[in-house]
Amino acid sequence: MQKKTIQYLIILLSITTIISACNEENPVNVLPDEVAGNYVFTEFRFVPDAAAIQPADILDTLVTANTYLRLIAGGQFILNYQFIGSNEAIISGDFSISLDNIRLRAAPGSEARLVSLLLNSPLDLKRVFDNGEEDSFEASVQKTVDLESYSSRYAGVPPVRGTLRLRLVRATN
Secondary structure: OHHHHHHHHHHHHHHHHHHHHOOOOOOOOOOHHHOOEEEEEEEEEEEEOOOOOOOEEHHHHEOHHHOEEEEEOOOEEEEEEOEOOOOOEEEEEEEEEOOOEEEEEEOOOOHHHHHHOOOOOOEEEEEEEEOOEEEEEEEEEEEEEOHHHHOHHHOOOOOEEEEEEEEEEEOOO
16 A cells, blocks of 8 residues: 555656646746757838838848848857948857747947947847747837937937837748
């Protein structure tokens, strides 16, 4: 009888452990290699809350062939970009991933380059799935931007509140 009680307790403990592992407070471990690869921007724009101010399409100012995000299996990223008429540049750092999001944290000293792209660190991107397959990363970030320092097209426009919209899709090689 005592042997059956011990077996019952072992089974009960095993079931409890499995159920608690599925609990929302116990996140599933997602590895960086699951998202490793190159991602291209399909949307990168700032939409001011003020309707009188035209949205800033950052992609219009970039050499899109030289602008992409590379996620490395070890948990590092490289954001390669090139403004039209300028040299290529990079921003590097690390990233963490969860079931729903990816968080990019730029290396110290990258602030000026991030600002030139209207980005902040950390940058949280939502993982978007289509039919169970990862389709893209997206972000919709409320922020105040000095568009005049971004482009002479906005000369005289004071800093304005709006939404930075990003969408990146995995590059097909």
